[in-house]
Amino acid sequence: MAPRFSESGVSRFDDRDMGAPRIRCEVGKRLSEQRDIGHNRWHPEVPPLIEIEPGGEVILEAPGYDDYQLQDNDNTNDVSTMDLTRVHPLAGPVAVRGAEPGDLLVVDLLELSPLSGVGYSCIIPEIGGILRDIYPEAYKSVWYMRGNVYAESRHIPGVRIPALPHPGVIGVAPSHEMLIQWNDREAATWTLRISPAAQEYTFRFLCQELCSRWATCILPKATGKPPGMPSRWMA
Amino acid sequence: MHFAEGDGEATWNAIEMDGVTWLRVGLIKGGATKYNVRTPIFQPGPIEPQFGNRYLAFTGFNFRSDEQAFNDSTMAAREAMLQAIDYLTNFGYSGAQAYTLLSVAPIELRISGITDVPNACVTLYLPLDIFDQGILPSEKA
Secondary structure (H helix, E strand, C coil): CCCCCCCCCCCCCCCCCCCCCEECCCCCCCHHHCCCCCECCCCCCCCCCEEECCCCEEEEEECCCCCCCCCCCCCCHHHHCCCHHHCCCECCCEEECCCCCCCEEEEEEEEEEEEEEEEEEEECCCCCHHHCCCCCCCEEEEEEECCCCEEEECCCCCECEECCCECCCCCCCCCHHHHHHHHHHHHHHHHHHCCHHHHHHHHHHHHHHHCCCCCCCCCHHHCCCCCCCCCCCCC | CECCCCCCCCCCCCCEEEEEEEEEEEEECCHHHHCCCCCCCCCCCCCCCCCCCCEEEEEEECEECCEECCCCHHHHHHHHHHHHHHHHHHHCCCHHHHHHHHHHCCCEEEEEECCCCCCCEEEEEEEHHHECCCCCCCCCC
């Protein structure tokens, strides 16, 4: 009998004191309904959830990039209707005491493990990667991970994928100045290389900067704050 | 988080999972300035799948039929992927399945030539051990 991976709310990582500060993730709940609400925008005004000393450790749990929108089933309705403004929910920010621009932040990844053990890989219409013109249809494979060795999928039989885990998205917050530079620098490329539907999503990402649920999160170009203010460091 | 991902993350998706990361932070004051670090630098992790030389490598160039680009490694990567996908359809995989495999399996994409203009060459190393069946070409098959 196949293991029942899809039981909502089951975390494979025990809910006990591990001796390090921890940002928790309740399996199956979207980020905005979690107790520890992270973020999914790089912005200097996102307040840190936690502050640690250099040399300190932290345990960060996060939903997958789909923010629990994808379902363990055999159709692609969830792929076609995915709200891309919710993708890449991040655990954090984590402030590191004393860190400032010009420093080198050293991050040792001590453990990377699945939480629920259910993973997904999708081809999303209009987004779908470097061959999206050839494979424009929605496609979804559901992967089961029993731990940190193999992933298997009923949708792609005959293969076992060995673990090569990485945190997916990890980084430090930009300063206001840097955020303006990023947006200005990349703006020209969107119209050149991305399909109209994907452009809309890109601009929706930007628009989220304007109406983010954090009151202090404001569009960098409208702030009037001097550039070069110390950025908060995030992992 | 990604359970596994091929070089390039071709489809825009790895094996995407909810997960836990346990990390330790250290701080080198003034280190970015001292070492001229503009973009992240990293050390690979100590645990890696072991494939030895058990790969089948596909080659891609920046041309197809009458179309010719100049030293375009992105097009060469794309052509290598299309060649690998075409090959995998011989073993029961649909195009979307094979495309997904290239994005989630630990394939290696190597820039094998950007000096013999006009043709950039990218090679795609596909590990044989991930498959239950043998996928090397054979007279018997």
